[in-house]
Every structure is written in structure tokens, then in C-alpha cells.
Amino acid sequence: MKNQLVVLALFLLSVTNPVFTVAQSNDEPQTLFQKGEPINTENLGVFVAPSFGFTQMDGAGATLFNLRAGVSIKDQISFGAYFSTSMNDMVPQSETVPNVYMDYWTVGGFAEYTWNASKLVHLTFPLYIGYGEVQMDNEIGEAGLGEANFFQVEPSALIEINLHRLVSLNAGAGYRIVGNMEYRNLNQSDLSGLTGYIGLKFNIF
Template sequence: MKKILSALLVLAAQQAWAQHATTETLFSSKSGKKTTIGAYGAPAAKFTPIDGKFGLLTGGYGGVLLNGKIMLGAGAYSLVNNVDMPAVNANAQKEYLNLWYTGFVAEYIHNSDKLVHWTAGALIGGGAAGRRNKNWWDGDDHDHTYDNHGFFVAEPYANVELNITKFLRLDVGASYRYVGGSNTTGITDGKLGGPSLNIGLKAGKF
């Protein structure tokens, strides 16, 4: 009888721990009921070389979080600085790259209750690259993009994640952008693709 009671107590304790986990955060650690279905959004920036030049992509991703481990959602990024394009001919005016992409995102979060942990995922989708004859700071609202071509993109990534508060997390990591199918004059798929250093801030219910 004592063995049965002991076993029941152990089982009850395990169930209580499974439902009430302690989430370690930078400013406080709180015990609470584990979220079965949550959600978050993460504005992010990517620092990446494009054709040997510095590129800054901004955007973000987010979606539905299942059991604190698996996120299914979407993401989108676009180039926000001026990256010079190779001249089509000797008399051509200066032109810049126009680049954006979007797609489905899946992410796995390992030991999300720990103060510092890791995540891994991938974006799979498509985008477009074109030539732009005006820079971002001209103050002209008209569209000056042409020679636009779509492409397929796949971007796996891995991050180190810090729990700042129960509802806020900082991600720093790296990704690699695979691009295929672009026919924009003067730039190849290989030049559009490449590694990125990433930083993002997640906000939501974890």
C-alpha cells in the first residue's frame, strides 16, 4: 500500500511540474502554467554581403507557437540600403538593387524555459530582384524599378535566444540564403544569395 501511495505522489508531482514550469528570464523567473498554444511576432534585421557590398535587410517573422517548441508562420524581408548594380552599358546612369522575399517559416525552440537557449528554422518561399534608378533618399514616391524577376528562396537559420521577460526575447544568429531562378540583368543567383548575421526581438505569448 505504501508503494502504491508513493507512486501516486511521484506521478502527481510530475504532472504538476509539467503544467507549471518555471521560465527563467533576465529580470525575473516566474512559475506558471505552460502554454499549449501561443503566438509571437519578431521584427528582425539581416546584415549580409550582396555582390561584395554591404546589404541591410529588414522585416520579420512570426506565427502560432505549439507547446512552446514549434512555431508555424510566415516571414518577409526587403533590402533597405543602396547596393550599386553593375552598369548595363557605359552610358547608363547609376542604378541600385531592388530586392525582397517572403515565405512560410517553421521554427524549433529548444528548452525555451531556460534563460539562454537555441532555436533553428527555415524560410521557404519566393521574392523578386530588379534594377532601381533612384536611391532610397531621393524623396520621390514614384516607382523607378524595372527588369524585375521573381526567384525561389530557401533560408535555413540558427539563433541563440535570451529570455528578457516572460513576453519578450532577443535572438542573435546566422542564416544562409539560397536563391534560384532570378534573371535580373547584371546579377546572378549566387550574388543574391549568401550568409547573413541576424538580430531580432520576439514579442508574444510563449
């Protein structure tokens, strides 16, 4: 009987005594997202970055329009998707059919590291990995000369200048590395090469 009374007294003490109650609450498991607390997005940002590229493919000058959009973490690590396409009529020096020109486009993803983003002038290093296509075409889009697809990687380095809290100007270069491909008189070495870039970056938030 004495033992039962002792157990009952300890139980009542643990329920009513605040010391015991605090000790019990401290034993709750810790989780990544605590109940009732919103996810912290303070270190996340979203951006869009259009740019123009200038390069050569098989001796033909090309102007490229490049658009990328992504998410940044602490203004240092970024990742997202991109699309790039030729804007002018390229005539490869190895092409023998008259009145045709070459179209080029590529799409894929990118990862980027930015060094000292808070400084007025800083460096950023995008790495593009994607899938591309070239095709000979004519004015009515019926050249009938087929197309070729390839895998592409392009490491780049840009100098970036903060024009505004949400806008920056960038310029630099990348080297386009095209995977194994054969198309008419072209191969991967004819499409690989250096590209100069100039563009803007708009931080949405």
C-alpha cells in the first residue's frame, strides 16, 4: 500500500510541478521544419538573365541569344535552366549547296558559382550542360537537308557589375565543347569554340 501511494504521489507531482513539465517538453525530437514555423526563404533568390553571345561555327560568324533563369542560394550558388539560339543566317565555309544557311540552338541546365556578389565588381562562373541541334535551312524553311543533334558542355567566366540592388551587368566568355557528331561536312570540332557574352541579370527577389 505504501508503494502504491508513493507512485501516485510521484505521478501527481510530475503533472503539476512546472520543473517536471519543462523537462518533459525538452525531450521532444528536433525536426528540420518545426511545427508552426514558416520555411526560411531569406537566403533564396530568383533571377532571369538574358544575354547575347558572339562566336564562330565552321568559319561563319554567329550572334546568339541566350536566356537563363534560376534560383540562387545566399547569392553564391545558383542553378536553373537555359535556352540559346542563333539569330543570324550562318553559312558554314564547308557547305556546298547554295542559298542555304545553318540554324543552331541548345537547351539544358546550368550551375553557377559567384564570388563576392556583394562587391560592386565581382566574378561569376556558369557551367552549361545541354542538348543541341544544327540544321541547314532556306528562306522558306524547306531545305530538306536534315539535322544533327549533340551533347554540349560550356564552362564560362563572367565579370559582373552591380548596377542596382536588383540588376547587374555582365560580360565574359565561355568555351563551347560539342560531343561527337557528324552533319554533312561538319563535325564536333567545327562547332566547338569560344563565345563572348554580354548581358544583364535581373533579381526578381
